[in-house]
Amino acid sequence: MVPIATANLRDDLRTSRSSVYPAKGADARLQELWTRHGDPQSDRYTDPDLISLPSLVRYNASTYSDQIAYLVPKADTFDRITWQEFNVLTDLCSAYYAEAFSHEISTSNATSLQPTIALLGTGNTFEYWVTQIGLCKLGVRLLLLSDKNADVARDHLLQVCIATGIVIEQRLAKSWSISEFTTVTIPSMSHLRASKPSSTYAGFESVDVWNQHAMIIHSSGSTGLPKPIIHTNRSLMLIARMYRLFQSFVVENWYNCFPLYHIAGVSIILGGLPSALPTSFPPENWPPSPGAMLSAWRKLESMGHPVDCLHCAPSVIEDLYEYMSLEGDSNYSPFLRLKILQPGGAALSPVLLRRLTDMGINVKTTYGSTEIGPPFRTIPDARDNAKCYNVRTLFPDNSLVRMEPQGEGLFECVVYRGFALAAELWPTSDAPNPYRTNDLFLEDPPGSGLFVLQGRKDDIIVHSNGEKTNALPLQMAIEECHLAISKVVVFGTDYPCTSAIIQLSEVGISSYGDILRSIEQACKAFPAYSQVDQSMTVILPRGKMLPVTPKGNVRRKEAWKLYGAEIEQLYANQANGEPSDAANTPASELDDIDFVRHCVAQVSNSPIEVVTEGISFYDLGLNSQMAVRLRPQLAHRFGRFPLMYVFEHPSVSRLTKVLSRPLQESATSSSDLQFAWIQNTIARYTSEIQSWPKPDVKKQEGKRQVIYLTGATGALGNALIAQLVTNPSISKLYCGIRGANARERLADQLQARGYNRHIAASDKLITVAFDMSDHILGLDQGQYVDLASEVTTIVHNAWKMDFNQKVDMFEQDCLRNSLNLLRFCQTLTEKMFVFTSSVATNMGKDARKSVEETPIANNPSLALETGYAQSKFIVERVTQEYARTTGSPVQICRVGQLCGHTTLGSWNTSEMFPIMIATGLKYLNAMPTFDKQTVDWLPVDICANAIDTLISNPVSDISYTLHNLVNPSTISWSEFLNALENGFDSQFERIDMREWVARLQDLSEKVDDVPGAKLLGFFENMVEEEQATPQFETSKTAALVPRLRDCEAVDGKLLKLYLDRWRADGFLT
Known part of the structure; x- marks a missing residue:
């Protein structure tokens, strides 16, 4: 949607009021409706007494007493309810509930705490609406509950909203069994009309009616339990004023088909209050049938109240369309007679939308949400605009609601604190600002201020x-x-x-x-x-x-x-390169060259004659998708092979040649290519570093440290935050985090792992944007300069956890980001660079049995042949050259296998060893044996403490230091299994890895949720060859870090802590 006018946005993207308001020569009645209660862009009504929904009802009863307010179905006709009658009915309803909830209201007045009353029903009846306003007249906070909620969701909302009473529709009262609430049923209209008016009942007394909570509308709970969204009189009054205003026509009768506990239903019913125009209720039987709806429309037209607007879910439109088709109404005349047809709640099928607009039906929509109200609409709203989903802001002068660029032509709708239509999204001063909707849009056409919803951020697959x-x-x-x-x-x-x-x-x-x-x-x-x-x-x-x-x-x-x-x-x-379905594979009688040609032609959708032996696959559109489709077909003839072969040998002749070799020979060739790439990359990066200018100011000594941390959201990152924010020598901790709502997500992760709430709430902790591929780290230029002058230490802990990709696939993000961070260390002031490397850099075929705490040699064979290990090897080598060239301080923390927290017990259940343990204990009652493995696992909090200690006490006379962070107290795998039995308090079978994997394979075919099935391929590779674990020397670092020196070996007590936490989390039950 259009970026609203702010200083850093282009003038040509700003939207004028003329694009939203009626034309100057528009109908006088239309213009009067737009300005009846003041400028729709203003934050208050012109009449200072109009400060709540009840005040607007009373105003209409006084000003438009005999005008029709609502058309309510009754048998085969409709009752006409005037504004005067509606006001009387809601007054009688208020008196009814005031008596029923007298104790709750008097208690609330004594404590000055507004009471919450829940309303449970289908939300489609006039009685329900009378109850809503009747309760609002009492000043209570109304919790609108969907009758479709599961019991657990309903009970959750009642609890978190501190409900003290509940109002229930008659038909639902029989199934209500919770006795702890004062429970009242919705009265019928005949009961209310027969009751006596009362002017003596008491409601909740508020000192600020305009900002008082009015209704709680809950989300659908698409990602878990529903979330309560609190709306005030202010937000609902302003939604009401704007919702029924259209540029080119007046909606005389709005036919509502949304439940009145849904934001769309609430907006529709409220929209009739400022305009004082009628709203029609749907048939009594819910959900309504298409035939009943069309019959109701015909009746309303005969009464002089034709339906102008239908606002409903797409499924209702689809049912009506199909019904008209079956009834032979090929003109779809009921739709054509509408001034506007509004699908809402979800997207209308593009096929049906096109059919409707091609017939001249005026299909338009509103974009908004329960949280932010409805600030965007299809504009222009005339029939000749067929682009239903090209929407524009209704508040062009309001900089608090805007479209924020997200890159690649996408925008996210964000709302800032103070946007008057929004719900209570900022209950505390540190609540995330802006509020991010996570809805992504494309501007179409560019620069027009018209935006098309592309989906949720969750819908964007990276x-x-x-x-x-x-x-x-x-x-x-x-x-x-x-x-x-x-x-x-x-x-x-x-x-x-x-x-x-x-x-x-x-x-x-x-x-x-x-x-x-x-x-x-x-x-x-x-x-x-x-x-x-x-x-x-x-x-x-x-x-x-x-x-x-x-x-x-x-x-x-x-x-x-x-x-x-x-x-x-x-x-x-x-x-794993498993062969694909043979039905999709070319004939087996072809020779190798022609077999490969046919496979390539098939997956690239190219004519076979185009696919010559020498043509580059890149000319045929080679990408990862094509490669992963090609490999299974080729595996039928050549067996399994690395995916990288397709990229390294991108022609029929070259790929056939390498696939025809024995696999070991091909692998050797591939390794040589990888090693050459590694050496070339180290040389390129070193040359680039040597060209950098020196920083303006050397590192400032004596000042409190300001840390910039990457990888803050992982287990080690969280543990580092807990250490660093409590370190008195550190004044600030900047955390570079990708994506929206960074502070909120970080707080959730810290809480989920059991850290004290004060950690996430610390004033030292500051989240900033982060982009691994950006040369200024995802910051804007001003932020980058500010941080460059303030930060004293970089702790680089972010890395791609992918053990399948080759090393060159790490360049665009991980390796480039490391170089960008080193450049950041040389910008304005000199900074210390701390890198969390991996012991995998010294676990390759040339690795020594004992690995000292010294800089790594220039031999790529020292590292495991995975892109993860080799990319970290590159950084270890490049930082050596960086320290030598610049003289700037570097600390390499070579981290080994981490286990869970020593007191919190949190250990990621997505990691290999937790998955192995849970699978062995819960499903197989067996654990694999390893003769050559030692267990030097280091608890994550001790690792974080070590890094914190090393940062705080750097070796001043050495610019490059390296530390092995593994547990100095090691045990054999057999001793580990003994400790596991002790912690598990039960014995299990001990079998070799081959047998364990075979049992896992067999079980995975019978049971769906075995965690080990996710890593079956990885476990299979462990069977092939068990390698002895190198011993990593820690004496130098242990002398500097007391907690590392005193760290005990993994034992039954620690493992029991992890097992108990997994049981509590449902991972091991």
Whole structure:
């Protein structure tokens, strides 16, 4: 959406009021509605007495007493309710509830704490709406509960909102069983009309009615339990004033089909208050049938109240469209007679949207949310604008709601503290500001101020090669490509390509092959890296469902919990080069060259004659997606081989040649190439460092340290934060964190791991933006300069945890970022550079049995042959040259296997050893044996303490120091198993690794949720060759770090702490 006018935004992106307000020559009545209660851009109503919803009801009863307010279905007709009658009914309703909740209200007045009363119902009746306003007249805080909530969700909301009473619809009262609340049923209109008016009842007395809490509208809980969103009289009054204002027409009768506990339903019903125009209620039977709705429309038209606007969920529009089609109304005249048709809550199918707009039906929408209100709308709103989802801000003069650039042409809608339509999003001074919606938009056309929703940030899949796929349009395209497909969810973050889970519908019976071919055809409209390959598709058996929200959107996280293991297995098959379905593989009678040509032609969608022996695969569009599709086909003939071969030998002739060699010979050739790349990279980076200018000011001695930390969100990063913020010699800790809501996410992670709340709340702790690939670290120029002049020490702890990628795949992010941080150390003031390396840099084929705390030699064979280890080897070598060239201080902390916290017990359950332990104890009742392994695991908090100690007490006369951070007290694997039995308080079988993996393989085929299945391929590799663990010397560092020196070996007591924590977290039950 349009970036609102601020100093750092371009003038040509600013939107004038003329693009939002009615034209100068517009109908006088339309213009009067726009200004009746003041400028819609202002933060108050013109009349100072209009400070709450009840005050607006009373105003209408006085000013428009005989005008129709609501049209309420009754048998085959509608009751006309005037504003005067509505005011009387809500007064009677207030008196009814004042008596029922007299104790709660009197207690609240005595304590000056506003009471919360919950309202539970379907939310579609006039009685429900009368109750809403009746309770608002009492000044209570109204918690609107959906009748579709699970008991646990409902009870959660009642608890966190501190509800003291509850109002329930009659039909739900029989099933209500919670006795701790004062419970009242919604009175019928006949009961209210028969009651006597009272002017003596008491409500809650507020000193600031305008900012008083009015309604709590909860989220759908798409990622867990629903979240309460608190709206005030202020926010609801301002939403009401704007919601029914359109540029080119007046909505005389708005037909509501949203429940009144939903933000859309609340906005619709409130919109009738400032305009004093009628709103129609839907049929009494909910959800309404299409026939009943159309019959109601005909009746309303005969009464002189034709429906001007239908605002409803897309499913209602789809049902109406299908019903009209079956009834033979090919003109879809009921839709055409509407001034505006508004889908809301979810996106309308692009196919149906196009059909409707092609017929001249005026389809428009509003963008907003429960949290921020409805600040964007389709503009212009006339019929000739067919772009329903190109929306513009309704508040062009308000800099507190804006579209913030996110790069690559995307914008995120953000709202700053003080935006008057927003809910109470900033309850404390340190609440994240701005509030981030996580909704991403594309400006279309660029510079127009019109924005198209692309999906949630969660919907943007970031592949391991850096490419990005927008899951939302891809899912919609797949859903529409075949009648047999009902729901789709696409995954692919941190993987080179997309994958999909398909839920089948009850219609459109078809073969899986037919469905897969339709998906393949639908995906051709998307970039190659976004296309879902047949081999990466899981089709659920009929009867198995994807979890969805009340809006019908797939719950992505819940879907992954249910079916993620199946997707991970597909990726594992790709990573391991498992052969693909033979049906998709070229004929076996072809010779090797022609076999490879046909495979390449197939996966690149190229004519076979184009794929010559010498043509570069890059000319055919080689990318990670193409490579992962090609490898399984070639594996049928050549067996498994590394994916990197496709990139290293990118032509038919070269790839055939390398695949035809024995695998060991090919691997040797590949290793030589990797080693040459490593040496070349070290030389390039060293040359670049030598060209840098010297910093203006050398390191300032004696001042308190200011730390800049990367990798703050991981286990070691969290432990470092806990250490550093409590270190009195450190004045500030800047944490570079990627993504939105960094402070909030960091606090959640610290809390989840059990750290004291004061750690996350520390004034020392400051989160800043971070981008590994950006030369100024994801900061703006001003921030970069400010930090460069203030920071004294860099602690570089961020690294890509990918053990499958080759070393060159680490250059664009990890390696470049390390060089950028070294450059940052030389900007303005000299800074100490601390790097958390890995013992894997000294665990390769040339590694010594004993590894001293000295700089690493220039031999790539010292490191394990994984991109992770080799990339850290490069940094160890480059920092040696950096220290020699600049004389600046460098500390290398070579970190070994970390285990959990010594007091909190938190140990990431996604790591290899926790997965092995949980699988062995919970599922196999057996643990593998290793003859050559020693256990030198170091608790994460002791590792963090060591780094903190080394930072605080650097060796002043040495510019380059290296420290091995492993447990100096080691035990054998057999002793570890003894300790594990002691901690587990039960014996288990001890078997060799080959047998353990075989049992895991067998169990994984029968049971879905075995954690070890995720690492089955990794465990299989451990079977092939057990290597002795080098001994890492720690004497030099232990002399400097008391906690490391005194660290005890992993024992039964510590392991019991971890096991108890895993049980509490549900990982080991």
